[in-house]
Amino acid sequence: MTTTNRRIVLASRPDGQVTPAQFRLEDVALPALADGQVLVRNRFLSLDPYMRGAMNDRKSYRQPQALGETMVGGTVGEVVESRHPGFTVGDVVVGGFGWQHYGLSNGAGLRKVDTSRVPMQAYLGVAGMPGVTAWVGLNRIISPKAGETVVVSAASGAVGSVVGQLAKSAGCRVVGVAGGSAKCSAVINGFGFDACVDYKAGRLVEDLAAATPNGIDGYFENVAGAVLDAVLDRMNAFGRIAVCGMIAGYNDEPIPVYNIRSILTNRLKIQGFIVSEFADAWPPALAELAQRVGDGSLKYRETVSRGLESAPSAFIGLLRGDNFGKQLVELV
Amino acid sequence: MTTTNRRIVLASRPDGQVTPAQFRLEDVALPALADGQVLVRNRFLSLDPYMRGAMNDRKSYRQPQALGETMVGGTVGEVVESRHPGFTVGDVVVGGFGWQHYGLSNGAGLRKVDTSRVPMQAYLGVAGMPGVTAWVGLNRIISPKAGETVVVSAASGAVGSVVGQLAKSAGCRVVGVAGGSAKCSAVINGFGFDACVDYKAGRLVEDLAAATPNGIDGYFENVAGAVLDAVLDRMNAFGRIAVCGMIAGYNDEPIPVYNIRSILTNRLKIQGFIVSEFADAWPPALAELAQRVGDGSLKYRETVSRGLESAPSAFIGLLRGDNFGKQLVELV
Numbered sequence: 001m002t003t004t005n006r007r008i009v010l011a012s013r014p015d016g017q018v019t020p021a022q023f024r025l026e027d028v029a030l031p032a033l034a035d036g037q038v039l040v041r042n043r044f045l046s047l048d049p050y051m052r053g054a055m056n057d058r059k060s061y062r063q064p065q066a067l068g069e070t071m072v073g074g075t076v077g078e079v080v081e082s083r084h085p086g087f088t089v090g091d092v093v094v095g096g097f098g099w100q101h102y103g104l105s106n107g108a109g110l111r112k113v114d115t116s117r118v119p120m121q122a123y124l125g126v127a128g129m130p131g132v133t134a135w136v137g138l139n140r141i142i143s144p145k146a147g148e149t150v151v152v153s154a155a156s157g158a159v160g161s162v163v164g165q166l167a168k169s170a171g172c173r174v175v176g177v178a179g180g181s182a183k184c185s186a187v188i189n190g191f192g193f194d195a196c197v198d199y200k201a202g203r204l205v206e207d208l209a210a211a212t213p214n215g216i217d218g219y220f221e222n223v224a225g226a227v228l229d230a231v232l233d234r235m236n237a238f239g240r241i242a243v244c245g246m247i248a249g250y251n252d253e254p255i256p257v258y259n260i261r262s263i264l265t266n267r268l269k270i271q272g273f274i275v276s277e278f279a280d281a282w283p284p285a286l287a288e289l290a291q292r293v294g295d296g297s298l299k300y301r302e303t304v305s306r307g308l309e310s311a312p313s314a315f316i317g318l319l320r321g322d323n324f325g326k327q328l329v330e331l332v
Numbered sequence: 333m334t335t336t337n338r339r340i341v342l343a344s345r346p347d348g349q350v351t352p353a354q355f356r357l358e359d360v361a362l363p364a365l366a367d368g369q370v371l372v373r374n375r376f377l378s379l380d381p382y383m384r385g386a387m388n389d390r391k392s393y394r395q396p397q398a399l400g401e402t403m404v405g406g407t408v409g410e411v412v413e414s415r416h417p418g419f420t421v422g423d424v425v426v427g428g429f430g431w432q433h434y435g436l437s438n439g440a441g442l443r444k445v446d447t448s449r450v451p452m453q454a455y456l457g458v459a460g461m462p463g464v465t466a467w468v469g470l471n472r473i474i475s476p477k478a479g480e481t482v483v484v485s486a487a488s489g490a491v492g493s494v495v496g497q498l499a500k501s502a503g504c505r506v507v508g509v510a511g512g513s514a515k516c517s518a519v520i521n522g523f524g525f526d527a528c529v530d531y532k533a534g535r536l537v538e539d540l541a542a543a544t545p546n547g548i549d550g551y552f553e554n555v556a557g558a559v560l561d562a563v564l565d566r567m568n569a570f571g572r573i574a575v576c577g578m579i580a581g582y583n584d585e586p587i588p589v590y591n592i593r594s595i596l597t598n599r600l601k602i603q604g605f606i607v608s609e610f611a612d613a614w615p616p617a618l619a620e621l622a623q624r625v626g627d628g629s630l631k632y633r634e635t636v637s638r639g640l641e642s643a644p645s646a647f648i649g650l651l652r653g654d655n656f657g658k659q660l661v662e663l664v
Contacts, residue, residue, distance in 0.1 A: 053597075224592065243595045256588035260556065263575045263604040265385075270602040272595040 005030045006308055007070045007100035014055055018319060022055065023071070023312040030102055038084040038110070040093055040103040042077035045308070045329040046124035047315045049222075049245050071099035071311075074129055076113070076120045077331070087112070094123045099311050101331055117294035125158045125326030126300035127290045133275040134162035134220075135285035137242035138170075140278060141271050142218035146171030149212050151231055152193075154222035156183040156301070158326035159244060161191045162289070163220045165298055168192055172218070175211045177204075177227050179321050186324070191299055205230050220244060225255045232259035235266045243272040301325025307332055337362045338640055339402045339432035346387055350651060354387065355403070355644040362434055370416040370442070372425055372435045374409035377640070377661040378456035379647045381554075381577050403431035403643075406461055408445070408452045409663070419444070426455045431643050433663055449626035457490045457658030458632035459622045465607040466494035466552075467617035469574035470502075472610060473603050474550035478503030481544050483563055484525075486554035488515040488633070490658035491576060493523045494621070495552045497630055500524055504550070507543045509536075509559050511653050518656070523631055537562050552576060557587045564591035567598045575604040633657025639664055 004027050011024040033039055054065040054072060065072055075098070079091040084107050087093070093110045097103030113123045125131065137159075144150050150167040154160040155176025164174045164187070176187040176196040184196035195211040197204065208230045215236040221228060224246035235241075246255065262268060275281075292298035303323040305314035311329045318327045336359050343356040365371055386397040386404060397404055407430070411423040416439050419425070425442045429435030445455045457463065469491075476482050482499040486492040487508025496506045496519070508519040508528040516528035527543040529536065540562045547568035553560060556578035567573075578587065594600060607613075624630035635655040637646035643661045650659045 228592075246593050246596050255592065256590050257592050258588050260560075260587065260589050260592075261578050263602060264578050265604070267604045267606060267609065268602075269604075270595060270600075272597070272599045274599060277599065 003030050004028070005100055005102040007098070008308060008311055009068055009070055010055060010065050012067070013057055018052065018055065018316050020312045020316070025309060031104065033081055033083050033104070035083050036106055038079055038087045038093075038105055038107055039081040040075075040077045040095060040097065040105065040110070041080045042075040042095075042097050042101055042103055042331050044076050044121040044124055044304075045099055045311060045331055046074040046129070047311065047318050047323075047327040047329060048073070048130070049318065051315065052319055070097075072096065073098045074124050075103065075331075076123050077103070092120050094128060099308065099329075101308060114290075118290050121302065121304075121326075121328055121330075122293055122300065124328060125302065126162055126298060127286065127293050129275060130158035130326060131162050131289040132278075132282055132285040133244055134159045134166060135289065136275050136278045136281045137220050137244050137273060138163050138166050138218075139285075140281060141242035141269075141273060142167075142220065142240045144170050144172045144218050147173075148217035149173045149175065149214055149236075150218040150220070151175045151177065151208075151212065151216050151234075152220045152222070153177040153227050153231075154245070154321075155187045155193060155196060156191070156324060157222065158300070160220065160222055161187070161300060161325065162298065164191055164193045167218070168194075173212075173214070175208075175216075177208070177223075183324065186301070190301065199227055205233070208234060215239075218242075221246070224257070228257055229259045232257070232262040232268075235262050235268055237266050239266055239268050241268060241270040243270060302328055304328045304330050306330050335362050336360070337432055337434040339430070340640060340643055341402055342387060342397050342399055344399070345389055350384065350387065350648050352644045352648070357641060363436065365413055365415050365436070367415050368438055369414075370411055370419045370425075370437055370439060371413040372407075372409045372427060372429065372437065372442075373412045374407040374427075374429050374433060374435055374663050376408050376453040376456055376636075377431055377643060377663055378406040378461070379643065379650050379655075379659040379661060380405070380462070381650065383647065384651055402429075404428065405430045406456050407435065407663075408455050409435070424452050426460060431640065431661075433640060446622075450622050453634065453636075453658075453660055453662075454625055454632065456660060457634065458494055458630060459618065459625050461607060462490035462658060463494050463621040464610075464614055464617040465576060466491045466498060467621065468607050468610045468613045469552050469576050469605060470495050470498050470550075471617075472613060473574035473601075473605060474499075474552065474572045476502050476504045476550050479505075480549035481505045481507065481546055481568075482550040482552070483507045483509065483540075483544065483548050483566075484552045484554070485509040485559050485563075486577070486653075487519045487525065487528060488523075488656060489554065490632070492552065492554055493519070493632060493657060494630065496523055496525045499550070500526075505544075505546070507540075507548075509540070509555075515656065518633070522633065531559055537565070540566060547571075550574075553578070556589070560589055561591045564589070564594040564600075567594050567600055569598050571598055571600050573600060573602040575602060634660055636660045636662050638662050 150172045187196040197207045219241045221243045222245040482504045484492045519528040529539045551573045553575045554577040
């Protein structure tokens with residue numbers, strides 16, 4: 001049996017921008033399997049913006065990532081050894097084993113998934129945590145009505161692309177905000193949004209106004225900063241904003257917002273949320289998402305980097321917005 | 333019968349700070365009473381921050397105040413002539429007749445009030461719109477639980493002082509924010525708050541931290557600006573913010589907020605509201621407030637300027653924070 005595990009640990013905390021120096025690759029011994037345990041060879045690692053927050057040592061919704069410990073993260077892989085009655089060699093399981101090749105578990109937090117119609121890595125994206133995040137923010141906070149206008153930032157990303165497609169199914173006018181004409185083109189042509197504003201084109205306020213002639217009723221916030229200000233200025237009365245991420249602020253720079261007066265004049269509701277706290281939403285959301293991936297009505301894109309060693313640079317690229325759709329690392 | 337009415341109209345829109353030049357005093361003829369009408373001699377005029385927003389000619393939750401028309405505002409007064417079956421000379425009525433001595437009405441929007449235990453002008457403050465505003469923001473949006481910490485800005489004002497007293501009755505630790513040691517002293521000693529932070533003392537962040545050792549669960553927002561930033565930084569997980577006013581921004585200067593990341597990390601709910609849109613809350617709120625004013629358990633303070641002519645300077649003072657408690661004009 002394999003006795004060595006390759007992993008990446010947090011070597012130091014970033015001071016602003018994340019650099020490769022914050023990560024350290026290690027080969028460590030794998031302990032022998034105890035009774036009731038299962039050993040998983042991870043095949044795909046999910047990279048997500050929340051990891052940037054976890055790298056800071058300060059109050060947040062999650063414990064800081066410990067120094068010298070394996071970087072946290074969602075994984076999908078195959079059971080390669082089992083002394084647990086609930087798992088058989090060959091089972092495909094989603095877990096949170098982090099940035100490493102192998103995971104050892106007593107089964108808690110592992111979920112077996114059906115890969116007959118949905119590829120395993122989709123359970124880390126459109127049919128997994130990012131998809132459920134989209135579902136919760138849209139259905140539980142924005143609660144869109146047919147005919148309303150919903151705007152989504154980071155629209156080509158793993159979460160944003162699902163938000164838009166679900167809102168479109170709900171009968172809304174759906175407008176994305178993304179960086180660059182290639183992403184905007186995919187948001188419209190690949191994911192079926194009605195319009196997409198390229199925030200890198202330098203006409204954010206004007207382009208958003210043109211794309212939302214009836215104002216904005218719901219906003220799914222992934223980025224903060226200038227996009228949030230532009231959106232606040234276009235919100236309609238009784239608009240709802242689901243705050244899922246604020247990637248613009250992950251590097252600790254201040255992100256002032258100027259148009260908060262709109263909260264009062266338009267009687268907005270703004271709510272920050274974390275998908276793990278909506279436990280009751282996961283079963284219906286996962287079922288709907290997997291169904292729609294299986295029948296082809298929910299589109300998704302992935303950016304896959306190859307090899308655990310590539311994870312730091314892929315993660316830094318994710319924070320810069322280099323990825324297109326769900327960022328994965330294939331753990332070959 | 334009286335045939336002349338004295339009123340103040342909006343002469344011009346402010347460019348930033350309001351000045352007396354924006355107002356014009358006029359004496360105009362009163363039309364004769366038609367069948368079904370009632371004539372009221374207003375005794376007190378309420379001055380409120382929302383009037384500043386109405387003076388601007390831009391999108392807001394209310395129609396802009398028309399140029400050349402009587403300034404809008406809540407009033408209480410006595411029926412002096414009636415050709416309406418529902419009103420008798422001597423009835424005391426709350427209405428929205430604005431900045432003038434007389435009001436002519438078909439009865440719509442007039443509410444007869446009982447002045448046997450509550451003085452008439454209290455129906456413009458603690459037992460009127462400002463009191464109901466406090467009640468709605470606290471009970472419908474913040475929904476405080478015993479043991480939580482609730483912070484109120486503009487704590488010595490007509491709304492803030494009621495918020496604090498109601499939250500205290502709900503078993504909360506209640507912390508006010510007010511300008512100057514005299515106001516802070518009254519907030520603690522007069523209204524029974526647990527603590528008060530003097531934002532003019534130059535130690536807003538430190539003093540707020542000291543006054544909220546267990547963080548902040550609910551915030552009733554009346555001012556925005558630096559206070560909002562300081563509060564956001566102290567919010568606990570699942571905190572609620574009721575946005576009632578943003579007086580710091582009424583003069584059109586930008587009011588950037590920096591700590592909005594707290595919305596995400598603490599999963600905050602922030603909601604802007606306008607009390608007139610909570611119609612179902614008015615009857616229970618008015619009943620509770622009048623009851624508590626009558627039995628002496630709800631304290632209030634008033635700043636009364638004398639004579640319609642004094643209204644512009646009193647209003648400008650209100651925007652500067654010169655008033656103490658509810659700002660009224662006695663229409664002698």
